[in-house]
Amino acid sequence: MNKNAVSPLMMRAKAAGSSVLSSLVCILMGLVLGYLFLLLLNAEHAWDDGLLPIIKGGFKSFGNEALEATGAHMKPLGMEIAEAAPLIMTGLSVAFAFKTGLFNIGAAGQYVLGAFGGLYCALVLQLPWWVCLLAASLCGALWGAIPGILKAYLNVNEVITCIMLNWIGLYGANTLMYQGGNSPMYFLKQAKTYTVASKSPSSLIPSKIFGWDLTKTFNYSAMTIAIFLAIIVAIAIYVILEKTTFGYELKACGHNKNAAKYAGINDKRNIILSMVIAGALAGFGAGLFFLAGVEQYNPQESTALPGQGFNGISVALLASLNPIGCIFSGVFISHLSVGGNAMKQSTFPKEIADAVSGIIVYLCAFSILFKGFFRKLFGSKLFRKKEGGAKK
Amino acid sequence: MTGLVLLIKYALLYGSVLLLVAMGGMWSEHSGVINIALEGIMTIGAVAGALALCLLPEGTSAGVVILASVFFACTAGIVYSSLLAFASINLKADQTIGGTALNLMGTALALVLVKNFNLTHSGGQSPKLTYDNSPFIFKIGEVTVNVFVLIALVLLIVSYYLMYKTRFGLRLRACGEHPQAAASVGINVYRMRWAGVLISGLLGGLGGFAYVVPSVSIWNFEQGVAGMGFLSLAVMIFGQWHPVRIALCALFFALFKSLADIADSTFLGSLNLAKEIYRMMPFIFSLIVLAFTSKRSKAPKAEGIPYDKGMR
Numbered sequence: 001m002n003k004n005a006v007s008p009l010m011m012r013a014k015a016a017g018s019s020v021l022s023s024l025v026c027i028l029m030g031l032v033l034g035y036l037f038l039l040l041l042n043a044e045h046a047w048d049d050g051l052l053p054i055i056k057g058g059f060k061s062f063g064n065e066a067l068e069a070t071g072a073h074m075k076p077l078g079m080e081i082a083e084a085a086p087l088i089m090t091g092l093s094v095a096f097a098f099k100t101g102l103f104n105i106g107a108a109g110q111y112v113l114g115a116f117g118g119l120y121c122a123l124v125l126q127l128p129w130w131v132c133l134l135a136a137s138l139c140g141a142l143w144g145a146i147p148g149i150l151k152a153y154l155n156v157n158e159v160i161t162c163i164m165l166n167w168i169g170l171y172g173a174n175t176l177m178y179q180g181g182n183s184p185m186y187f188l189k190q191a192k193t194y195t196v197a198s199k200s201p202s203s204l205i206p207s208k209i210f211g212w213d214l215t216k217t218f219n220y221s222a223m224t225i226a227i228f229l230a231i232i233v234a235i236a237i238y239v240i241l242e243k244t245t246f247g248y249e250l251k252a253c254g255h256n257k258n259a260a261k262y263a264g265i266n267d268k269r270n271i272i273l274s275m276v277i278a279g280a281l282a283g284f285g286a287g288l289f290f291l292a293g294v295e296q297y298n299p300q301e302s303t304a305l306p307g308q309g310f311n312g313i314s315v316a317l318l319a320s321l322n323p324i325g326c327i328f329s330g331v332f333i334s335h336l337s338v339g340g341n342a343m344k345q346s347t348f349p350k351e352i353a354d355a356v357s358g359i360i361v362y363l364c365a366f367s368i369l370f371k372g373f374f375r376k377l378f379g380s381k382l383f384r385k386k387e388g389g390a391k392k
Numbered sequence: 393m394t395g396l397v398l399l400i401k402y403a404l405l406y407g408s409v410l411l412l413v414a415m416g417g418m419w420s421e422h423s424g425v426i427n428i429a430l431e432g433i434m435t436i437g438a439v440a441g442a443l444a445l446c447l448l449p450e451g452t453s454a455g456v457v458i459l460a461s462v463f464f465a466c467t468a469g470i471v472y473s474s475l476l477a478f479a480s481i482n483l484k485a486d487q488t489i490g491g492t493a494l495n496l497m498g499t500a501l502a503l504v505l506v507k508n509f510n511l512t513h514s515g516g517q518s519p520k521l522t523y524d525n526s527p528f529i530f531k532i533g534e535v536t537v538n539v540f541v542l543i544a545l546v547l548l549i550v551s552y553y554l555m556y557k558t559r560f561g562l563r564l565r566a567c568g569e570h571p572q573a574a575a576s577v578g579i580n581v582y583r584m585r586w587a588g589v590l591i592s593g594l595l596g597g598l599g600g601f602a603y604v605v606p607s608v609s610i611w612n613f614e615q616g617v618a619g620m621g622f623l624s625l626a627v628m629i630f631g632q633w634h635p636v637r638i639a640l641c642a643l644f645f646a647l648f649k650s651l652a653d654i655a656d657s658t659f660l661g662s663l664n665l666a667k668e669i670y671r672m673m674p675f676i677f678s679l680i681v682l683a684f685t686s687k688r689s690k691a692p693k694a695e696g697i698p699y700d701k702g703m704r
Contacts, residue, residue, distance in 0.1 A: 041508055103488050150679075156686040159428065159488060160629065163622040164675045164682075171668040171675075180666065304615050313492055345517060349507035351500045358497030362475070365493055366485035 014375060019320040022370035026318065027332070030360035031055070034352065042347055049344040054353060057335035060342050071219045078218030080331070080338045082294050085226040086111075088330030089285025090312025092237050093278040095321040099241055100274035101254035106147060106162025107282040108309020109169035114140040114283025115290050115297055115306075116173040122196045122203035122291060123185045132203050133229075133287040140283015141276045143169055148275030152268040158275070166305055177299035185299075192296035205229075205292045226288040231327055233284065238323040250274055282309065307354070311337075314357045317364040333357055395654055401536045402650035403643065408544035409603040410642035413624035415551050416595030418633050422555065423588025424568040424581075426696045428491035429476050430596045431621030432498025436472040437597025438604040438617060439502040441465030443509060445523040445605070454527035458539060461605075462598065469597015470590050472498070477589035481582055484698035499616040506613045519614045528606050538606035540598075547595070552635045564588055568692035571699045581699045599624070619675070623649070626678035632690045648674040 031051070038050040053060060058080030061073035090107045097104035117139030121132040147161040177185050177193060187194045196204050205224040207215040214223045241247040252260040253270045261267050285308065290297060315333050319325030340353025413430055420427035427433075444464035448457055472494065479490040503519055510518050528538045555561040566574040567584040575581050603620050604611045627645050631638030652670035 037504075041504070105492065150683055154683050154686055156682050157629075160622070160625060160682060161679060163619070164626065164679045167619050167622075167675045168672050168679070171672040175666045175668040178666070310492075310496055313489075314496070317489060346511065349504050349517065351503040351507070354500035355497055355504060358493055358500055361496060362479065362490060362493035365479055365490040366483040369483060 016322075018371045018374035019322070019325070021374045022367045023318050023320060023325075023329070023364070025370050026360050026363040026367055029363055030356050033359050034356035037355065038348065038352065045344070045347045049347045050352070053342040053344075054336060054339035054356070056342070057339040060339075074218045075220045076338060076342070078214075078220030078223040079294075080334050081218070081227050082220065082222045082224070082292055083289075083338065084331040084334035085230040085292070086285035086289040086308045087311055087315050087333050088227075088230040088234060088326050089288060090282050090308050091315025091319060091326040091330050091333075092234055092312075092323055093281035093285070094312045094316035095319065095323060095326055096237060096241070096281060097274055097278040098316060098321050099254050100250045100270060101257070102148075102151070102271065102274060102278075103159050104144070104162060104275065104278045104282075105159055105313065106144065106165050106309075107278070107312045108305040109162070109166035110140040110143045110279040110282035111286045111306055111309045112166075112169045112173045113143040114286030116177060117283065118287040118291050119177070119185060119193055119196075119297060123194050123199045126200035126203060129203050129205050129291055132291055133205070133284060136287030136291070137280040137284040140286065141280035144275045144277075144279015144282070145272060148272035151275070152271040166309070170305055174299040174301075177297065183299075187296075190296065191300065192298045195296055196291060196293050203291060205288070222292045222294040224292040226292045230285075230288060230330070233281070234323045234327050237281070241323065282312065285312075307337075311357065314361045314364075317361055317367075320367075397534045398654045399647070399650055402653045403646045404535075404537060404541050405607055405646075406603075406649045407643045407646035408538075408541045409599050409620060410624050410627050410645055411544045411548060411639050412540070412595050412602060413599035413621060414627040414631060414638045414642055415547065415635060416592035416599060417625055417628040418592075418631075418635065418638060419551070419555075419564075419595065420588050420592035421628070421633060421695045422565045422568045422692050423585045424571060424692060424694045424697070424699065425477070425480050425585055425589050426487045426491065427473075427476065427589065427592050427596075428488055428625070429473070429494035429498075430592070430599075430624055431617060431619070432491075432495040433469050433472050433593055433596035434600030434603065434621045435498040435502045435613070435616040436600070437465040437469040438600035438611070439505055439521075439613060440468030440597070441601035442521045442523055442604060442611060443505065445525075446509070446513075446521060457527045462543075462601065465597045465601035466594045467597070469593040469595070469600070471593075473589050473593025473596065476593075477586050480698065481585045481589070484700065487696055487698075495621075499613070502613045502616065520610050520612045522610045523605070525605050525609050538602075540602035540606060543598070544602070548635055548639055555635065560587075565692070567699075568694055571694050575699075575701070585699065596621070623674060623678065626682060629691075630678065630681050630685060632685075633692065634690075645674055645678065648677050 035046065035051045038046040058077035060076055061067045064073055067073040090111060093107045093110065094104050114136040118132045118136030121127045121135040143165060146165060147158045150156040150161050151158045177183055181188055185193045205226050207213060207224045209225050209228065214225065215221055241251065249265045250270055252263065252265055253267050257267050289308065311333050315326055315329045318329035318332065336353045336357055340350040343350060343352065413434060417427050417430055441461045441464050444461040445457065448460060476490055476494055479485040480487040506519055506521055507517050510516050529536055531537070555565070563574065563579050564584045564587060566579060567581045571581045600617055603617055623645065627641045628638060631641040651673055652667055655667065655670050
């Protein structure tokens with residue numbers, strides 16, 4: 001064991017290094033293709049009003065002296081971080097299910113149910129924020145359990161059931177939150193749900209941590225400790241997957257269901273549990289978004305599912321399904337969308353940022369190619385030397 | 393009576409769309425590639441066809457309008473599906489992930505195109521397109537019918553014949569069941585899978601256009617095609633990958649989907665249920681159906697597995 005201690009570590013470093021590099025290649029290629037697209041649409045403004053705001057993202061006001069004097073330059077960055085927290089969670093949701101061999105395309109539906117659970121506890125029951133967050137996770141978990149149970153006992157493809165449940169969840173939650181305008185959660189004047197701050201301030205996620213007021217630093221009211229909660233959960237998921245028997249069993253089911261079964265692992269239980277946890281993570285993400293007061297929910301918007309659910313897929317794939325990686329890729333995807341909004345909308349629609357992240361996911365689909373390439377590159381030069389040295 | 397007429401109208405409209413797109417999924421899956429990108433392909437086909445409608449000069453004869461816009465919708469579908477084919481056949485990427493990426497990109501691309509079009513033509517940034525859909529609609533008695541119903545029926549017969557009565561169809565199905573065996577008798581698996589995916593792109597693009605255009609003359613592309621592509625996948629599974637069964641299932645699902653549209657003008661209106669409840673129905677129904685049919689599924693055996701020449 002001791003003799004080989006260096007080389008597994010090396011192997012890991014190699015694998016991690018090639019994963020990170022291949023993700024960076026995906027991002028770079030995505031941005032280049034996005035730039036080409038911008039050039040096609042409007043060559044004159046493609047750099048100044050197009051790609052530059054996307055690259056700057058939340059840092060767009062840095063260097064603007066007038067804004068820096070008042071501290072307002074921090075606000076876009078605060079928005080980027082506040083919007084990253086739910087993305088990290090939906091990314092974790094997708095990544096966690098993927099490790100068990102399940103493709104959780106239903107994060108969007110679980111997210112909507114989480115929003116309902118969290119907002120119901122906040123606006124109607126006016127419970128403290130952490131109870132609301134738990135309720136959001138619970139609702140998401142319930143919604144995740146359905147495809148899990150159907151997959152385990154009836155062998156229904158989870159991708160199809162998740163997609164169906166997305167729409168059922170969206171229509172169902174919207175009906176409950178709207179109720180023809182009579183719902184206690186619905187504020188007719190604004191055509192949205194009430195703000196959490198107006199109905200139950202104690203349900204807002206706190207913005208102070210160890211005396212540090214995040215809202216003040218970032219000059220943005222919805223900047224809360226949500227991002228730290230997301231990071232803590234990401235680390236916890238990493239520990240569960242990599243350091244516990246339960247995590248090992250889940251991954252074994254993902255690699256080869258039959259072999260896992262033969263080894264005495266209860267595959268049905270694991271499939272259901274994995275989907276339950278994935279659902280809880282997505283629901284928790286919705287809680288982090290709506291209980292921080294980033295936006296009010298609009299229950300009449302029932303034509304499109306919330307973007308955070310599908311962007312979670314981008315986050316997970318860009319992170320090569322690594323929970324810690326999800327933190328960084330979540331921030332990056334949020335960076336893209338803040339950048340997209342910062343583009344001059346009269347020249348370029350903000351959806352270009354979505355198109356870029358779509359391109360990146362498409363490239364991630366065959367990132368194995370890049371990974372293999374980098375691994376070979378490492379194997380041939382850098383690492384062989386070091387490994388050889390370590391063995392002596 | 394008006395309720396019945398409306399029901400027939402909407403059932404035919406949705407039925408033809410579901411039939412076209414589900415057949416698209418069938419062609420792709422029989423060749424061995426899971427096409428979850430149908431939603432995105434539909435959106436792209438719809439936006440291409442609708443933009444063609446907007447760009448055609450006024451006074452073009454109805455026949456030319458139909459031919460040109462359908463041509464653009466189909467071509468856009470084929471081109472877009474080639475991205476899926478390239479990733480999943482040549483690069484052996486995960487087909488579900490590739491398809492999801494195309495779905496993500498589809499709506500975004502459509503919105504960018506529509507907004508850009510509106511910016512240059514009317515100066516606004518609306519995500520909606522306005523077009524004239526009168527060439528596509530005609531009346532038989534009291535019922536409003538659109539040309540896509542006829543096109544779908546013709547393509548159903550063509551698909552059935554191609555799939556089950558020709559050498560091409562037999563070879564394509566072999567590639568979805570056991571590609572290595574097919575390769576051993578000299579069939580080019582890559583080419584067959586490409587054919588399957590491209591045909592599904594054609595049908596998907598056409599289906600997207602058929603969903604958007606005949607029903608309304610303004611379409612908000614923020615919703616893409618609102619889950620129709622995924623519903624078609626359920627229709628395909630429920631139809632056990634067989635064109636005739638798919639046609640029956642499409643009609644059945646279409647009836648459920650029509651309920652939301654006719655609720656206001658029939659006795660259903662007196663029940664005072666939210667529209668969302670009716671919108672949920674086809675999805676709940678397909679979920680239940682899937683739960684009971686998935687155990688004895690007749691899915692092509694090799695679908696979803698990238699073909700590797702070396703694996704025999």
